[in-house]
Amino acid sequence: QDSFNFITPFTLSLAFAPVIYADAAGYYAEEGLAMNLQAGKGAALAAQMTIARQMDAGRTGGTNYIVSRVNNDAPLISIATIAQRSPFFVLSSKENPVKTIADLEGRTVGMATLGGSMEGTLDLMMTGAGASPDTVNKVKVADSAASFALIEAGRAGAFLGNTSSMIIASSARDDVEVMPIDDGMPGQVYVARPDEIAENPNKFISFLRATHRAAAEIVDAEDLTPILAKIGEKHDVTGLNNTETAQKDLHTNAQNWASKGKENILRNVPEVWERAVGLLADAKLIDKAVPASELYTNNLLDQALKA
Amino acid sequence: MGTDRFIRIALPTATVFAFLIAWTVYVHTAEVSAFILPTPMQIVSAFIGLVSDPDIWGHALVTVTEAVSGFLIAVVLGISLGMAMARVQMLEWAFKPFIVCLQLIPKIALAPLFILWFGFGLESKIVIAAALAFFPVFSNALVAFRSVEPGDRDVFTMLQANPVQRFTMLDLPTALPVVLAGMEVAVVMSMIGAIVGEFIGGNEGLGYLAVAMLQELQVPGLFAVIVLLTLIGLTLYTLIAQLRGWLTPWHASVAGKSRDS
Amino acid sequence: MGTDRFIRIALPTATVFAFLIAWTVYVHTAEVSAFILPTPMQIVSAFIGLVSDPDIWGHALVTVTEAVSGFLIAVVLGISLGMAMARVQMLEWAFKPFIVCLQLIPKIALAPLFILWFGFGLESKIVIAAALAFFPVFSNALVAFRSVEPGDRDVFTMLQANPVQRFTMLDLPTALPVVLAGMEVAVVMSMIGAIVGEFIGGNEGLGYLAVAMLQELQVPGLFAVIVLLTLIGLTLYTLIAQLRGWLTPWHASVAGKSRDS
Amino acid sequence: MNIENTADIRIVGIGKTFGQGENAVRAIGDATLDMQRGDFISLLGPSGCGKTTLLRIIAGLEQPSEGEIIVRNRSVWEGGKRSSEATRPVSMMFQEARLFPWFSVAENVALPLRLRGVKKAEREERAHTLCETVGLKGFEKARPSALSGGMRQRASLARALITEPQVLLLDEPFGALDAMTRDTLNMELMSVCAKAQVTTILVTHSITEAAFLSDRVVVLASRPARITEVIEMPFERPRTLDLQRKPEFQDMLVRLRASLTGGH
C-alpha cells in the first residue's frame, strides 16, 4: 500500500471537498492509497511542502503556480485543475454595488492574497473593461466573510472573497452584492514534483482516479446531505454545522469544478492555459513566453480515467 | 488581609464589568456589525456553548501543552544563556546580535522550515512558542544576573562557594524579581506562539479552532475561543505571578509590599 | 579600548560567518530545496537586487515608521503605567489582569477591528506594533520601579523632592537598567508588530513585500526582505543597547563592565 | 525668625512597636523631650535601642504607634499622614551613606540644592567648598563606588549640611572615621550649629563625642525601650578640644558611662 500525502492551502473546508470526501468515503483506500491529509496555511506553504518532498501533492492557486514555475523555476507541474475558473467573487454592498469589473474604479479593494499576479490579473481585467486600474487602492484583508464589515463601515469599497466567504456573507446578510470574476486563469490546481511523478506515476494515477470519482459524484449529486454527512464522519471541516450554507457552499464549488464541462473535471484545459499564459506574458507578469503545455500534464488523469 | 484579599478580587472584577458595559454600549451606539465585534452577551452565550462541547477540551489541552512546553524550554534556555553571557562578556559579544536576529525573523516566513524539521504535530508549535517566549526571559536574565552587587559576590567568594551554590543562593535570588518579570511576559508570549503555530498548520488546538470559526463567520464563537484562550493564558500568568510571592517574598515587587510614597 | 572595540566587532562577525558556512553546508548536504531555504549566496544576490531597486526604500521607510512610532508609544505608555502601578497597588490590582488579557488576545483575530478603527494605513500597524511592544516595557517598569530602595526614597522625601524630581533623579535611574532590558525586547516586538500588521492589511511595507514574494515562491527574494528587516531591526536594537551605555554608565549591565567571576 | 516661647522640637509620648502579636518588637517607649531653638542633644544607647527609629519618627519617615512630634509648632504626623510642611526645615543624615551611583560625589553633595532649584554654578561651588571641609578634596568627580567607607560617610554628611538646615538629625555621622578626622569634623559641626542656631539631634556611640558636642545627652535603654536619663552638659561654649582633657569632662564621661550601664 502506497502512502499519499496531500496538503491543502488552508484549514479544511468544503472548497477541498473532492479530496476530503474521497478520503472519507474510502475511495483512496480502495485505490490502495493510505491518504494523509494536512491543512497548511497559505498556498505558498502547500507548494513549498510539495517541493520539499514532505508532501506528494498540494493544492495551490493557478496564477501563482504559473508565475512561480516560469519566473522562479519551481520544480512543480500541474497534474490537475480543480477550480476551472477563479474561485473568487467580488463582494460589495447593494447600496454601492460592483456589478461589472469597471465598477471597481476608484475603490479600495481588499484581497486576501495580495501579490504581483493577483493584482496584475485584476489590472488586466480592468484595462480590458476600459477602466483605469491606477484608481484602485488594493489592500490586503483576511479572506473571511467578516471582512464585509469593512465595506459596511466604509473602510473598503469591495473585497475579493472565495466561495465560502461569499456564501457565508450572502447568507448571513441580505445586502451583499456578489460578482463572480473570471480573470481567464485556471483557478486552483493540484501540483506535484515531476521527478516524483516519474518515479511512481501509479500513485498519482490512483490519487486522481479517486479524487475524480469524488468530485464527479459531488457535481452530479442531487442531494448533498449524505455527502456532507460522510465528510463530517471523518473530518473536522469548517462550515459543516450549518447544513443550509454548507450545501450552497459545496454546490457553488462544484459548479466551478465542472464549469468547463463535466468531462473536464480535474482536467487542465489546454485553451484556458494557453490564454492564461498569453495574458500573463502581455501583462509582463511572467518574464518569458513558454509553451503552456509545458506547465501541466493531463497524462495522469487520462490514465486514471481510462482504466 | 481579609479586606486586602477582597479588594484584590473585587477591583479587577469591577474593572472587567465596567469594561464589558462600555463595550456593550459601544457596540450598540456605534452600530458596529456583529461580524466584527459581537456584544459581550453574545460572546457569553457562545462561550457557554463552546465549553459544553466536550471536544473543546482536547483542543485546549493541545494548546496548553504547546504553550507550557514552549515556556519551560524558553525559561531554561533564557536563564542559562542569560547567566552565561552575564558571566562571560565574550559570549555576549559573539552571540547576542545573533539571538536578536533570530528574534526579528518573522516566524511565519520560516513556517515551512519548522514543519520540515519538526513536522505538523505539537513539536513545531512548541518550537515557535519557545522562540517567542525566549527573548524576554533571556534579556531580563542578562541584566539581572549582571546586577548582582560585587560586594555580595565577594562574600560568596570568601566562603568558597561552588558555582552551583553561588547560582542558587546568590545569583538566582538576586535576579529572580527581574527574571520573573521576564517570565510573566514569556508566559504570554508562549501562548501567542502556540496560537501562531496553530495558525500556520495542523488541525488541532484553540488557534486552529479560532481560524475555523472565523472562516465560518461564527464571530461570537471566535470571540468565545479567544475568551477561553485568554482565560487559560491568565491562569498560566497568575501561576507565574504567584511564584513571585513564593520565591521572592522579601522583595518589594511582591504585591502588597510596596508603599505609596 | 582599541582591542575591545575590535573584539566587539570581530566576534559577532566571526559567529555570523561560521553560521553562514554551517547554513550553506546544511543546505547542500541535507539537500534542502532552495524554495524552502535558499543558500546564503542566493540570498545575497537577491538582496543586492532588492536594495538596488529604489522602490524598496519606500517600503522600508513605512515599516520603520510603524515600528518606531509603535515603540515610542509603547515606551511612554509602558513606563508611565508601570510607574503608576508600582506606586499605587490598587491600580495594579484593578488593571493588570486586564492588561494581561489584552496581551493574550491574538491580534490577528482582531485584525478586522483594527482596520475598522484605524484604517488600512499606518495607524493600524502602529497600534499593533505598540500593543506588542508595550508589555515587556510595562512588566519591567513595574518591577523596576518597585525595586527602588526604601532608604533611597527616604533621602528624597527628606529633601522635599517634588514628584518630577523624584522620578527623574531617583526612580528612573534606579529602574533604567531593567527598563532598558524591557525596551530591548520591545524594539524587537515593535518590528514584529509592524510586520504582522502589514501581513494583516494594507499594501505597503516590507512585511507586505515579504508576503507578496512568498505568494509567487520568490523565496530568495523573501529571505532578502527578511535580511533587510533584520538589519533594520538590528540597527534599532543597537541604538537601544547604546542607550544603555549613555544612560546607565554606572551600572554593571553596561558592556565591558562585568567581571568574570 | 521663630521668636515664640514654645519649643522648637517637641517629642510627646512617642512610642513605636514593629510587627504584631508574638513577633512585636518595641523599638521606642513613651519618649518625651522638648528642644529649644539651637539646642544640641545627643542620643546615647545600646545598639538596637531605637535611636534610629526615633530619628526617623521625628523626620516623618516612620509613623509612631503613639504620641506626637511637633516641629516648630507643626505636627509632623497629622492624622496619620506625614506633613511635608512640618519637616521642611529638617535635614537628616542617615546611618548608611545612601549616595546615588548615577551622580558623582560632588553631584551627590549638591543634590539638595539641585532639588531646590539652585543654579548649577552656585551649587557646584558650594559642593566643592563642603567637600573640602569634610576632607574629600580631589574626589569631587569620583563615583561614590570609588570611595572608602569613611569617605562615603563624609560625603553623606556634606549632603546633610549643604542646605544650611535649621534642624539637623544625624545618625552616627562619624562612626566610620578615625579619631583625627572625627575631631576635626566635630569642631566643624559644632561651629556650624552654633553659628546658625541649628537645633541638632545626634546619634552616637561615642560617649566623649556626646559629652563634647551636646547641651544635653539623652540616655536610652532597650528592653523595655525608653529614655532613662537626660543629662545636662554644663560646659561653656565655645568649646575647644582642650575641654576633653579637663577633669570635670572626664567626670562627666564616667557619669554618662554609669548611666548607660545602669540603664542596660
Place this chain on the structure above:
Amino acid sequence: MNIENTADIRIVGIGKTFGQGENAVRAIGDATLDMQRGDFISLLGPSGCGKTTLLRIIAGLEQPSEGEIIVRNRSVWEGGKRSSEATRPVSMMFQEARLFPWFSVAENVALPLRLRGVKKAEREERAHTLCETVGLKGFEKARPSALSGGMRQRASLARALITEPQVLLLDEPFGALDAMTRDTLNMELMSVCAKAQVTTILVTHSITEAAFLSDRVVVLASRPARITEVIEMPFERPRTLDLQRKPEFQDMLVRLRASLTGGH
C-alpha cells in the same frame, strides 16, 4: 598543624593604585609585614588610607598592583589569578554588613556552614549559639531588614566567626556599636582568637580597641599611602577590661595617638 618556622601571613611589598594617569589613586604603597600563627594585629589609620584595600588584597578580592601575599606558604595571587586554595582558611568580615535579604538572620549567620555542606540541624544550633553570643537572641527568624545598623553588623560578625576560621580579617567590626556591647564583643573576640590560635587582622578606628586587642598595631598613613609604624603592645595575656585603666595602657594610647597624628 603548620609547625614550620615561616610566617602564617606574609605581606611582601604590596602596593595598589586605582585608576590610571591623572585620576590614579594610590591606595596602598609598599606594605610589608609578617604575621605568625595566632598573631593579632590591628590596622589604624585615617579614613581612606587603604585599610580596606589591604584587607581585600590579603583576602584575594583585589589584585595588588605590586607585591605578593603569602598565606600559609601559598601565594594568594598566582600569576595574576586568585588562588582559592590559599584563601581557604581565611574568613573575612566586610565593612558593610552584606546580609542577604532572602535569608533570615540565622540563615545568614549559618550560610558559611551551609556552603560547606554542614547538616541543617547542626548549623542551626551553631547559628543560634552565635546569635546569642553577639546579642541577637530573639532575632534569629527576623529578616535582616528588620535589624538596626548595629545588629546587622553583629550578625555579619557572627557569620565571619561561625566557621571557626584560622585566619580572620575584620573590617571595622564594631564601628556601629555602643561602648558596652563593644567591650563585651571585644572580650569575646579575644577569647575566640586566643583559644583557636586565630591569626587576626582587625581594622578599627578606636585606638583603645586596637591597643587592647592586638599584639601589634600597624599605623598607616595616606598621601603617600604607606605603613608608618608597627608598634608592639607589650601587655600580658589574658587581658581583662581592667587593663584599659592601667597607666601603661593609657601611655600606649598617647603613644599611638602621636604616631597617628605624626603620620598624617
